[in-house]
Each structure stands twice: as structure tokens, then as C-alpha cells.
Amino acid sequence: MSLWRLIFQEILYRKIGFLLGLLSVVAAMTAWIGAPVLLRAHNRQTDIIMTERARATQEEMHRMEDDYRLIMRDLGYNVMIVSEDQDLSRLRSLGHPEVTMPFEYVERLGTGGIETLNHLLPVLQERVQWPEHDLEIILSGTPGQIPVSHRLRFLTPDGSAYRNPIMESIPKGELVLGHNVAQRLGLNAGDETVLMGDIFRIRAVNRAEGTSDDIAVWCHLDWMQQQLDMPGRINLILALECICEADALGRITADVNRILPEVQVMEFSSLVKARALARNRAADAHRTAMDAEREHRREVAEAYRRFTSIMSPLIVLVAAAWLVFLFLGNVRERTMEIGVLRAIGVGEHTILCVFLFKSLIMGLIGALLGFFAGHALGAWWVEMNLFSREFVDLIHFRTLWIALVAAPALCMLAAWFPAVRAIRRDPARILCEG
Amino acid sequence: MTEVLQIENVTKAYRRRGRETVTALRDVSMRLERGDLRYVYGPSGSGKSTLLLCAGGLLRPDRGVVTVAGRNPYALTSEARSQLRARHVGFVFQQFHLMPYLNILDNVLAPTLAGVNTVDPRPRAKELIERFGLGSRLDHPPSELSIGERQRVALARALLQQPQLLLADEPTGNLDDDNGRLVMDALREFAQAGGAVMVVTHDRGLRASDSFHLVDGVLTT
Numbered sequence: 037m038s039l040w041r042l043i044f045q046e047i048l049y050r051k052i053g054f055l056l057g058l059l060s061v062v063a064a065m066t067a068w069i070g071a072p073v074l075l076r077a078h079n080r081q082t083d084i085i086m087t088e089r090a091r092a093t094q095e096e097m098h099r100m101e102d103d104y105r106l107i108m109r110d111l112g113y114n115v116m117i118v119s120e121d122q123d124l125s126r127l128r129s130l131g132h133p134e135v136t137m138p139f140e141y142v143e144r145l146g147t148g149g150i151e152t153l154n155h156l157l158p159v160l161q162e163r164v165q166w167p168e169h170d171l172e173i174i175l176s177g178t179p180g181q182i183p184v185s186h187r188l189r190f191l192t193p194d195g196s197a198y199r200n201p202i203m204e205s206i207p208k209g210e211l212v213l214g215h216n217v218a219q220r221l222g223l224n225a226g227d228e229t230v231l232m233g234d235i236f237r238i239r240a241v242n243r244a245e246g247t248s249d250d251i252a253v254w255c256h257l258d259w260m261q262q263q264l265d266m267p268g269r270i271n272l273i274l275a276l277e278c279i280c281e282a283d284a285l286g287r288i289t290a291d292v293n294r295i296l297p298e299v300q301v302m303e304f305s306s307l308v309k310a311r312a313l314a315r316n317r318a319a320d321a322h323r324t325a326m327d328a329e330r331e332h333r334r335e336v337a338e339a340y341r342r343f344t345s346i347m348s349p350l351i352v353l354v355a356a357a358w359l360v361f362l363f364l365g366n367v368r369e370r371t372m373e374i375g376v377l378r379a380i381g382v383g384e385h386t387i388l389c390v391f392l393f394k395s396l397i398m399g400l401i402g403a404l405l406g407f408f409a410g411h412a413l414g415a416w417w418v419e420m421n422l423f424s425r426e427f428v429d430l431i432h433f434r435t436l437w438i439a440l441v442a443a444p445a446l447c448m449l450a451a452w453f454p455a456v457r458a459i460r461r462d463p464a465r466i467l468c469e470g
Numbered sequence: 471m472t473e474v475l476q477i478e479n480v481t482k483a484y485r486r487r488g489r490e491t492v493t494a495l496r497d498v499s500m501r502l503e504r505g506d507l508r509y510v511y512g513p514s515g516s517g518k519s520t521l522l523l524c525a526g527g528l529l530r531p532d533r534g535v536v537t538v539a540g541r542n543p544y545a546l547t548s549e550a551r552s553q554l555r556a557r558h559v560g561f562v563f564q565q566f567h568l569m570p571y572l573n574i575l576d577n578v579l580a581p582t583l584a585g586v587n588t589v590d591p592r593p594r595a596k597e598l599i600e601r602f603g604l605g606s607r608l609d610h611p612p613s614e615l616s617i618g619e620r621q622r623v624a625l626a627r628a629l630l631q632q633p634q635l636l637l638a639d640e641p642t643g644n645l646d647d648d649n650g651r652l653v654m655d656a657l658r659e660f661a662q663a664g665g666a667v668m669v670v671t672h673d674r675g676l677r678a679s680d681s682f683h684l685v686d687g688v689l690t691t
């Protein structure tokens with residue numbers, strides 16, 4: 037009879053004890069293998085979700101663009117009003133008007149009762165050198181939105197300003213920088229800087245537009261007029277969101293010229309700009325949402341990692357202790373058997389092997405079961421389909437080899453102390469006691 | 471050389487810390503030759519089992535020399551002593567001590583785990599089982615056997631390796647007269663075939679003219 041036969045027969049005879057031992061090996065292996073599988077599965081799920089989100093965002097943005105086109109049609113036109121002496125080709129090449137007009141033009145438009153006009157913004161623009169930084173900028177001064185008489189219900193009680201202006205005014209002592217300017221000077225919102233001898237706080241930095249706006253520096257109109265010695269002058273009036281159904285530009289031009297015959301009216305960037313803006317905003321919102329989602333999933337992964345980094349070794353440790361306990365019980369149960377085997381000439385090494393080989397079998401079966409249980413549990417935990425390609429990709433067979441070494445090693449380690457105790461016992465004493 | 475077992479001036483005491491020392495054997499000497507079947511008779515607690523374990527190389531005496539098949543087992547390493555037992559000594563216990571999870575054939579073959587066999591032991595195992603009338607029960611577990619049948623399996627196991635020395639501790643203690651006779655016949659047969667047998671017992675019925683008497687660890691004839 038071979039040693040293996042003895043071992044297998046004993047395992048079959050004491051099934052429960054063996055199964056309990058096997059269970060703890062499977063638990064240990066499941067915990068040990070399941071932890072990294074869980075993290076890998078989670079990260080894989082994250083990738084899938086993010087890709088899906090990105091695609092959804094793309095679709096959403098296309099849809100939003102269409103929506104905006106419709107909204108813009110309802111909202112109406114953005115027009116710019118410049119002096120009739122302004123050369124339009126120069127305006128285009130310079131990026132700003134040169135010929136000035138009196139400020140009262142805008143007041144006249146505001147009180148002129150033109151139904152199509154909605155929001156009026158007087159501006160003075162001038163290409164200057166920022167002396168402190170030796171940088172060319174388009175200095176742009178505005179007092180903020182000018183009240184339009186027929187829109188009184190949108191105004192503050194004193195009638196001097198809008199409750200919800202679509203363009204904010206810039207307080208004195210503050211600047212809003214075009215994207216390029218801010219980048220070149222390394223300035224951010226909240227910083228302080230000196231312009232033409234005065235100290236300013238940066239109120240905001242505009243997003244990049246790819247136009248001459250990027251080199252604009254916005255300030256309060258009064259300060260600019262004073263600095264450039266152009267009291268009471270502006271060179272541009274922006275009329276935003278003009279309400280108009282058919283032949284918009286024609287009607288607005290006619291309306292404006294009725295009050296101000298000495299100006300030219302032109303449409304500017306309404307659709308293109310709004311669409312781009314909308315897209316940027318949507319993209320921003322989605323990017324933020326996706327960043328938040330990714331961050332959330334990273335935090336969850338970190339929580340998993342921390343949890344498993346404590347739980348896995350703990351389960352392995354408890355399983356090992358439980359194995360030692362079970363093997364001690366097995367040895368105690370087999371005391372007489374060991375005494376008899378010794379009496380009939382079976383050596384200590386063989387007795388040691390009886391227990392170690394048994395633990396080896398337990399370890400090998402436990403490693404196999406634990407390998408699959410660990411993968412299944414890890415994937416199931418993050419709700420990954422066990423019949424999907426993703427799951428199959430998660431399986432690292434290298435882990436199986438490691439498990440096939442680690443689990444038997446764990447079992448043999450747990451069986452070692454009880455087995456040594458078994459052969460340390462004096463067979464004579466065992467037989468006498470029997 | 472016909473001498474199989476020689477025990478010379480063996481003394482064995484059980485010492486346990488905090489408890490009284492019990493001297494189980496006092497200056498015991500005896501010898502067994504091929505063909506001998508000798509009884510050691512004595513009351514309970516007189517040291518019979520102790521003598522048997524000392525003789526079988528399982529319990530080191532405090533003093534004196536034991537020689538089994540020409541060698542002192544206590545001068546050998548643990549592994550070599552196991553080998554000596556496997557080749558030359560057979561044990562039969564009062565409680566049989568069969569492995570509950572092995573069938574009869576495997577129980578009889580258990581001594582082969584010592585790894586001293588060169589030829590296939592299975593034919594001899596079957597032959598022994600056959601001789602003890604259990605030929606039809608080879609794959610039964612011990613739990614399905616009667617007490618007498620179990621003792622016969624234990625005896626077959628002890629005889630498997632054709633030892634020179636058979637040590638039997640109350641081999642008939644649990645058996646009825648018929649079964650007891652059957653076992654004793656087998657032992658006698660073994661002795662006649664050239665083996666040496668020591669049977670320890672407190673059964674007066676088994677006493678013979680050349681029995682040893684053991685009283686309080688002192689052996690007399």
C-alpha cells in the first residue's frame with residue numbers, strides 16, 4: 037500500500053474535517069486573489085464607463101449646437117455700431133475702431149424707443165503700449181450696459197442699471213484681461229498689477245477666442261477717457277440680442293439710423309461666436325462632470341484598495357490559524373494510529389509526510405477553487421458580467437501558478453507544527469495509554 | 471545464531487515531575503530463541519506492557535541492554551530503529567489498533583509503509599488473510615468485522631513482514647475461547663516455523679510450565 041492511498045483513504049474517511057480545511061484555504065485564496073481582481077475589474081469598468089460617457093458627450097454637444105442655432109434665431113442679432121467715418125477694412129485688420137463718437141450717441145439710442153434694441157454697451161478701444169510691461173494691448177473701456185428706456189422692467193429701482201446684465205460692468209480699480217495678455221504676463225484673477233501708473237486688481241481673465249479680443253484689456257470707461265485724454269468719447273456701441281424676425285440687419289440699421297444718421301451698423305459674430313461659446317461651455321461642463329466621475333471612481337478604487345489591503349491579510353491569517361487548529365485536531369484524533377504506525381516500523385519522516393502531503397492536496401485543490409472564486413467574486417463585486425470579454429481579459433494565469441505554490445505552502449506551514457508534534461509524541465506512551 | 475531476543479538487567483522507571491516515580495521493571499533478564507513461545511504472566515500493573523515495549527525497541531530502558539536480532543535498538547538512530555522494527559518485530563495489541571479508514575487488505579499491508587519491502591507484499595497479505603478465514607472480506611473496513619476477526623487481521627498485519635520476533639500484549643484478552651484458541655494456534659505455528667514469540671498476559675489459563683512471572687517489575691521463572 038502506498039502512502040498516497042493511506043492519505044486519500046483518510047481524507048475520504050474524515051471528509052468534514054478536510055472540507056472545513058479546504059474551505060479556509062479557498063477563503064484565503066479568494067481574498068488574496070480577489071483583491072487585485074476587484075481593483076482591475078473596477079478600473080476596467082471605469083474605462084468602459086468613461087468611453088461611453090465621452091461618446092454620449094459628443095452626441096450631446098452636436099445636439100446642443102443645433103439647439104443653440106434655434107435659440108440664437110429666437111434671441112436675435114448682435115450688431116456693432118461705429119462712426120460713419122470708420123473705414124471698415126481698417127476696422128477688420130486692426131481689430132478695433134479708430135474713429136470716435138460722442139458718448140451721448142448711446143444715450144440717444146437708449147432713450148430713442150427703438151423696439152428692436154435690447155442691450156447697449158458703449159466701448160472705447162485704443163491700441164496702446166502697456167508701459168509697465170512693454171506689451172501692445174487693445175485697451176477697452178466700458179461703463180457697463182446702458183439702460184434702454186422701453187426695458188425699464190429689467191432695471192434696478194433707480195433705473196441706472198440692469199438687474200441681470202448680460203455683460204457686467206467693470207468696477208474702477210479692476211481689469212478684465214484677454215487670454216493672451218494674461219498668459220504673457222502670467223497674471224491670474226485676483227492678482228494685482230500696475231497699468232499706466234495706477235494699481236489694479238485682476239477681476240477675471242477671458243477665455244481664448246482666437247480674435248483680437250485676446251489682447252484686450254478691459255477697464256472702466258471713465259478711467260480710460262481720463263488717461264487717454266478723450267473725455268466723453270467712445271468709438272463702438274455693441275447692441276446685443278436685438279430682437280428681429282425677418283431682414284434683421286436691414287431693420288435694425290434703419291431703426292438706428294433714424295436716431296443716429298451718422299453711424300454705420302454691422303452684424304458681428306453672432307451665430308458663430310454663440311455656437312462656439314455654447315460648445316465650449318458644454319464641453320467644459322462635461323469635462324468637469326467626467327473629471328468628477330473619474331475622481332469619484334478613483335476614490336472608490338482607493339477605498340477598495342485600503343479595505344482589501346487590511347482584509348486580505350487578515351483573512352489569510354485567520355484561515356492559517358484555523359488550519360493549524362484543524363490539523364492539531366486531526367493529529368489528536370490519529371494519536372493511536374501514529375503510535376501503531378511507529379510500532380510497526382514506519383519512520384518519523386513518513387509520518388511527517390502523511391500530514392504534509394495531506395496539506396499539499398488541500399492546498400492544491402484550494403488554490404484552484406480559490407483562483408476561480410477570487411476572480412468571480414472580484415468581478416461580481418463591481419457588477420462585471422462573468423461571461424463578458426472584459427472578465428476573460430481580467431484572468432491572469434500567472435496568478436494561478438503563484439496560487440498553486442502559495443496555497444500548498446500556506447497549508448504545509450499550517451500542518452508543520454501539528455505534524456511535528458505528532459512525531460514528537462512517544463509511541464510507547466501512546467500505546468500504553470491505549 | 472538462534473537467539474532472537476536478549477534482555478539483560480533491564481530496569482525501567484516512569485518519572486514524572488511532581489509525581490511519585492513508578493519502577494515498572496527491576497533488573498529484568500530473559501532470552502528468546504527461534505522456536506520459543508514464552509508467556510509472561512503477571513497481575514495488572516506488574517510491568518508486562520513495559521517489558522514488551524522495551525523488548526520491541528519502543529521504550530528505552532533506564533539501565534540494561536536489549537538485543538533484537540543481534541542488534542541493540544537503543545544504540546541506533548530513530549530511523550534505523552524503525553527499520554529494525556519493520557524487518558524483525560511484529561506487534562499484536564489487546565485493542566488491535568487497526569486503521570478505521572483502511573480495508574482489511576490495506577490494514578494488513580500497512581507495515582509496507584516502512585518501505586523495507588523488495589518483493590510485492592500483496593500475495594503474502596492475501597495468503598495470510600485467507601489463512602485466518604477472511605479471504606472473502608478483503609475490502610471490508612474493520613468496523614464491519616467482529617472482535618475476533620479484527621484480532622486476526624491484527625495478527626496477519628504483525629506476521630506480514632515475516633518478523634523474527636512477535637510481541638503480543640494480551641492478544642486474547644478481548645476474545646472468546648474459540649477465537650482465543652485460533653489466535654494462540656497461529657502464534658504457536660509461527661514459533662514452530664522458527665519465530666520467537668513473547669505473549670504477555672494476566673490470564674492464568676494460558677500459564678505454561680516455562681512461563682515467566684512478573685510481579686512488581688521483578689521477573690522470575
Ligand SMILES: Nc1ncnc2c1ncn2[C@@H]1O[C@H](COP(=O)(O)OP(=O)(O)OP(=O)(O)O)[C@@H](O)[C@H]1O
Nearest residue numbers: 465468484492494513514515516517518519520521
Ligand atoms: N506512562 C506512564 N507513566 C507513569 N507510570 C506508568 C506509565 N505507564 C505505566 N506506568 C506504570 O507502570 C506500571 C507498569 O505498567 P504496565 O502498563 O507495564 O503494567 P501492565 O502489567 O501492562 O498492566 P496491565 O495488565 O493492566 O496492562 C504501572 O504501575 C503503571 O501505573
Ligand SMILES: [Mg+2]
Nearest residue numbers: 518519520639
Ligand atoms: Mg498492559
